[in-house]
Amino acid sequence: xxxxxxxxxxxxxxxxxxxSYLRNFEASVVAVHEGAIALDQTAFYxxxxxxxxxxxxxxxxxxxxxxSGMRKQGDVVWHIVAEDAAALPQxxxxxxxxxxxxxxxxMMRTHTALHMLCxxxxxxYGAQVxxxxxxxxxxxxxxxxxxxxxxxxxAIENHVNEAVVADLPIKVYSLPREQAFEIPDLxxxxxxxxxxxxxxxxxxxxxxxxxxxxxxxxxxSTREVGGVRVLKTENKGKYNKRMEIALVDGE
Numbered sequence: 676x677x678x679x680x681x682x683x684x685x686x687x688x689x690x691x692x693x694x695s696y697l698r699n700f701e702a703s704v705v706a707v708h709e710g711a712i713a714l715d716q717t718a719f720y721x722x723x724x725x726x727x728x729x730x731x732x733x734x735x736x737x738x739x740x741x742x743s744g745m746r747k748q749g750d751v752v753w754h755i756v757a758e759d760a761a762a763l764p765q766x767x768x769x770x771x772x773x774x775x776x777x778x779x780x781x782m783m784r785t786h787t788a789l790h791m792l793c794x795x796x797x798x799x800y801g802a803q804v805x806x807x808x809x810x811x812x813x814x815x816x817x818x819x820x821x822x823x824x825x826x827x828x829x830a831i832e833n834h835v836n837e838a839v840v841a842d843l844p845i846k847v848y849s850l851p852r853e854q855a856f857e858i859p860d861l862x863x864x865x866x867x868x869x870x871x872x873x874x875x876x877x878x879x880x881x882x883x884x885x886x887x888x889x890x891x892x893x894x895x896s897t898r899e900v901g902g903v904r905v906l907k908t909e910n911k912g913k914y915n916k917r918m919e920i921a922l923v924d925g926e
Contacts, residue, residue, distance in 0.1 A: 686750035688716035692847075692877060695783060695892035699773045704764050711746070711753040712763060718772060720779070721745040721752045725807040725814075726786050726891040730775035735764045778811065779892065784922055785809045787845065787881070787893045788835070788900045789816055792920065794885025795834045796820070800827070805915055813906060815919045823908060823916040831918075832905045838884055842898040846880045855888065 684706035690697055702714035712733065719742070722728030728745040733754060740763070744755040754772075756763065764770055789807060793816065796802045802820040855876035879889040881897060894900065902923030909917040 684713040684751045685715065687714060687752040689752070690716055690718040691720050691892050692890075694718075695847075695894075697774075698776050698779075699771060701769060701771050704766050704768050704770060706751075706766060707763050708753075710758065710763070711755045712740075712770070713751050713753055714770065714772075717752050717754070718774060719745060719752065719754065720782075720892055721747040723747065724889065724891050725789070726782055726809050727811070729782075730778050732773050734771040734773065735768065738762070740770075780894075781811065781922070782809060783892045783894050784900050785814050786891045787897065788903050788920065788922060789814055790879060790881055790885050790887060790889070790893070791835050791838050791897060791900065792816055792831065792903070792918070793887070794881060795831055795838070798884075799831075799834070813919055813921045815917055817911060817915055817917045819914050820916050821914055823910070823918075828905055828908055828918070832903065835903045838881075839897050839900050839902055842896050843884055844882050844896050845893055846882065847877065847893065848880075849875045849877050852876050858886065 690700055697718040700716065700718045702716045704712055705715050706713040719729040719731060720726065722745060729742075731742055733740040733742070733756065740756040740758055742754055743757040746753045746755065786809060789809070793804055796818055800818075800820055802818040804816060805819050806815075806817040808815055852874050855878065858878075876888050877890055878886065879891075879893055880886040884897075900922065903920050904923055906919040906921050908919070911917050
C-alpha cells in the first residue's frame with residue numbers, strides 16, 4: 676500500500692480507546708484503496724508504541740476478509756486484506772469486524788505488564804525508557820540505567836508480581852494537553868514521542884504504581900496480567916540496559 680498515493684478519508688473513530696474488551700463491531704466503509712479498507716470506526720488496534728497490530732477478520736455478506744496487516748495514517752486506520760481489490764466492499768457498505776481475542780488479550784496483558792515494569796523501575800531506580808517491543812510470546816524494554824545487577828533483576832521481578840497479587844485497578848482517561856503536561860514524569864520515555872498536534876492526551880494509570888501517556892490497549896486490573904518472569908537481561912551500552920520478560924500463563 677503506497678502511502679504517497681493513499682486517498683484521504685474521514686477520521687476513524689477508535690473504539691478500542693473507550694473499550695479495549697470489545698471483540699466485534701459493525702462499521703461502514705468510507706474508502707477502499709489497493710486492498711485496504713478504511714472504516715468510520717474500528718475496534719482493531721493498528722499497532723504502535725511497541726504493541727503489535729490486532730489480528731482478525733472483516734465479514735462482508737457471506738465473505739470473510741482476513742486482515743493481513745494494518746496501518747494508521749494520520750487519523751485514518753487502514754485495514755489491509757489479502758483479497759483481490761475487485762472483490763472488496765465499496766464505500767457506504769456495512770462490514771462486521773471480529774478480533775482475534777486470544778491474541779489481543781495477550782497483547783493487553785503484556786502491555787500492562789510493561790507499564791508495571793516501567794513504573795517499578797522508575798520508582799525504585801529513576802530510570803527512563805529508551806525502547807520497547809511486544810511479541811506474541813515475550814516482550815522487551817530498554818532503560819537508561821548504568822548498573823543492572825542480578826539482585827536488581829530479582830527485586831524488580833518480585834515487585835511486579837507483588838503488584839499483580841495486589842490487584843491494582845487500571846484507569847484510562849483523557850486530559851487536555853496543557854493539563855496533562857502538568858503531571859510530573861508523565862512521559863517516561865527518554866525522548867517525548869507525543870506528536871505536537873495532539874490536543875487531548877490519553878492517560879493510562881495503574882493506581883498507586885504508574886501513570887503514563889499511552890495509546891494502546893490494557894486490562895482492567897493488574898491481577899489479569901497473571902504474573903511475569905524475567906527471561907534475560909542484556910547490556911546494550913553504558914547507560915542502556917535491556918530486560919526481556921514473558922507472561923506467566925494459567926490466569
